[in-house]
Amino acid sequence: MxxxxxxxxxxxxxxxxxxxxxxxxxxxxxxxxLLFVRRDFVSFYKQTILGPLWFFVQPVITIxxxxxxxxxxxxxxxxxxxxxxxYLAGTILWNYFSDCLxxxxxxxxxxxxIMSKVYFPRLIMPLSIIASNLIRFGVQITLFFALxxxxxxxxxxxxxxxxxxxxxxxxxxxxxxxxxLGMLISAVTTxxxxxxxVVGFGVPLLxxxxxxxxxxxxxxxxxxxxxWIIRLNPITGIIETFRYGxxxxxxxxxxLLGYCTAVTFILLIVGIVTFNKVEKTFVDTV
Numbered sequence: 450m451x452x453x454x455x456x457x458x459x460x461x462x463x464x465x466x467x468x469x470x471x472x473x474x475x476x477x478x479x480x481x482x483l484l485f486v487r488r489d490f491v492s493f494y495k496q497t498i499l500g501p502l503w504f505f506v507q508p509v510i511t512i513x514x515x516x517x518x519x520x521x522x523x524x525x526x527x528x529x530x531x532x533x534x535x536y537l538a539g540t541i542l543w544n545y546f547s548d549c550l551x552x553x554x555x556x557x558x559x560x561x562x563i564m565s566k567v568y569f570p571r572l573i574m575p576l577s578i579i580a581s582n583l584i585r586f587g588v589q590i591t592l593f594f595a596l597x598x599x600x601x602x603x604x605x606x607x608x609x610x611x612x613x614x615x616x617x618x619x620x621x622x623x624x625x626x627x628x629x630l631g632m633l634i635s636a637v638t639t640x641x642x643x644x645x646x647v648v649g650f651g652v653p654l655l656x657x658x659x660x661x662x663x664x665x666x667x668x669x670x671x672x673x674x675x676x677w678i679i680r681l682n683p684i685t686g687i688i689e690t691f692r693y694g695x696x697x698x699x700x701x702x703x704x705l706l707g708y709c710t711a712v713t714f715i716l717l718i719v720g721i722v723t724f725n726k727v728e729k730t731f732v733d734t735v
Contacts, residue, residue, distance in 0.1 A: 474569075475570045475573060478570055478573055481569055481573055482573050482576060482577050482580070485573065485574070485581075486577050486580045486581045486584070489577065489581040490584060504585055504588040505588070505589070505592055507544075508540055508541060508589050508592060509592075511536070512533050512540060513533075515532075515540070515662055516533060516536060519662045520532040520536075525662065525667065526664070526667055528664045528667075528692075530692070530696045530698055531600055534597060534600060534607075535692070535696075536661075536662065537593050538593065538688070538691055538695065538696075539661035539662065539688050539692075540661060541586060541590055541593060542623060542684070542688050542691060543684070544589070545586040545620075545624070545627070546626060546627050546684055547653075548627075549578060549582050549627025549628060550626075550627040550630055550652060551631075553578050553627060553634075553635060554630075554631045554634035554645070554648050555635060555638065556574045556578065556631070556632075556635045557635050557636070557638065557639050558635075558638060558639070558645070571724070575628055575631060575632055579628050582627075583624065597609075597695065607695065607696060608695070608696045608697025609695055609696075609697070610693075610694060610697055611694075612690065613694035613695050614694070615690060616691070622687055622709060622710060623684070623687060625714075625716070625717045626683060626684065626712075626713050629716035629717035629718070629719065629720030630716050630720060631720070632721065632724040633723050633724070634648060635724065636723040636724050636728075637723075639727055658678060658682055659679070659682050659684045660685050664689075664692075664699065664700070665679065665685060665689050666699075669700075680705070683709045683713060683716075684709075685705075685709075686705040686706050687706075687709055689701055690705075690706050
């Protein structure tokens with residue numbers, strides 16, 4: 450009598466295609482993904498007095514500072530949009546991108562211990578970072594909607610239009626950019642630690658090459674010969690589309706949004722391929 454063939458729920462192989470994302474494994478480990486998200490959320494605000502209220506405090510303090518420095522002292526126009534609304538729109542989008550990028554870019558270094566001891570789909574780690582930051586973004590965009598409603602009830606024309614329905618697409622593009630670029634940098638950082646320092650001071654500087662504190666129209670009017678650099682920044686088109694949808698102001702075009710989508714797709718593919726290649730040998734270099 451022949452023995453029945455063994456059936457395995459999970460098979461670990463030594464080699465696989467660079468484009469094999471192991472999405473089936475990710476789905477099987479979805480409980481682990483939720484645990485990582487919960488861990489990140491709890492540990493970040495553990496032993497703080499205000500706790501999750503920092504989700505609101507941080508953007509409020511930021512827009513007060515921006516309104517005073519850039520709006521009043523520097524006198525940078527906001528295309529007729531109330532300063533708090535204008536700065537809050539750019540800040541919450543930029544914060545989501547920068548948090549995803551910075552935290553994903555050190556995933557191998559920060560979690561090398563657990564990755565070297567236990568098997569699970571490595572993509573779980575960067576995905577948990579994107580998901581946990583999405584919770585923070587969801588809370589902060591609620592603050593944005595509340596402020597938008599306040600100005601509407603106050604009688605200030607806000608210019609809300611149908612392009613606001615692109616919000617889920619814009620969120621997905623920001624998450625994909627942060628994920629793709631973060632995984633790419635994380636893979637490179639395993640061998641060249643200098644990139645960790647580049648990210649540390651480079652990301653805050655990159656904000657000034659993005660339309661967070663000024664509209665694209667002002668950059669093109671005052672620095673026309675250099676404004677193409679800001680336009681080529683893939684985050685710029687997302688922020689401008691967001692402001693156009695909710696304020697009716699901004700340099701929106703489908704060409705600019707299409708460019709941002711194409712760059713995001715390329716960054717995501719390159720990031721995933723590089724991440725999948727490095728995850729097989731990162732223990733030897735971290």
